[in-house]
Amino acid sequence: MIRIIVSRLVRVAALTAVLVFTGCGDGATGGAAGESAAAHPGEQTYNRFCFSCHQGGIAGAPRFGDAEAWAPRIAKGSELLLANTKTGITPGMPAMGLCNSCTEQDLIDVIDFMVQAATPVSGPQ
Ligand code: HEC
Structure with missing residues (x-):
């Protein structure tokens, strides 16, 4: 009899813990949803076309997020x-970054x- 009560108490405690934990989880999910809603307009193009070379720095491509590799390129200005x-830049960087269906605005977004x-540090924009 006592054992049953104890096991019920344990179950209630476990359930409470799960509820508390789920509560936190809900908050985190809300944050993540907010983030994806605010995703950068160039992100999808990057993931589809530019990722293959720029994520790992294939063939001398400036790596994604590598401030040092990008600094001299950023210094050229966005138009260049x-x-x-x-x-494209011979030999490594293909014309249009292989995204032949990209509009000029798509390219502006993905470069940005x-x-x-x-x-x-987040830039002037
Ligand atoms: C096949 C591999 C490859 C793909 C795919 C690729 N790149 Fe590159 N990218 C390179 C390489 C290699 C360089 C470095 C070229 C150099 O400086 O010799 C480069 C350089 C660049 C630069 C710097 C240009 C400069 O003037 O310094 C930009 C911007 C860039 N890529 C944008 C993109 C975008 C946007 C995409 C996707 C739409 C893309 N790349 C896809 C290989 C690639």
Whole structure:
């Protein structure tokens, strides 16, 4: 009899713990949903086309989020980066970053996404 009561108490305690934990989980989920709603407009293009080279720095590509690798490129200014992305840079960087369906605005967005990720302190925007 006592054992049954004890086991019930344990179960209630466990349930309470689960509820408290789930409460925290809900908060975290809300935050994550907020983040994805505020996702950068260039993120999808990056993940589809630019990721393959820029994530790991393949063939000398400036790595995603690598402030040092990006600094001299960012210094060129966004117009030159856009022009170089359109034409490509022989031999490693293909024209349009392989995103032939990208509009100019798509490229502007995805370059901005990469530049922002490599800017240590959030920039003037
Ligand atoms: C096949 C591999 C590859 C893919 C895919 C790729 N890149 Fe690159 N990217 C490179 C390499 C390599 C460089 C370095 C070129 C150099 O400086 O010689 C580079 C450089 C760049 C630069 C710097 C240009 C400059 O003037 O310094 C930008 C911006 C860039 N890529 C944007 C993109 C975007 C945007 C995409 C996707 C739409 C993309 N890249 C896809 C390989 C790639």
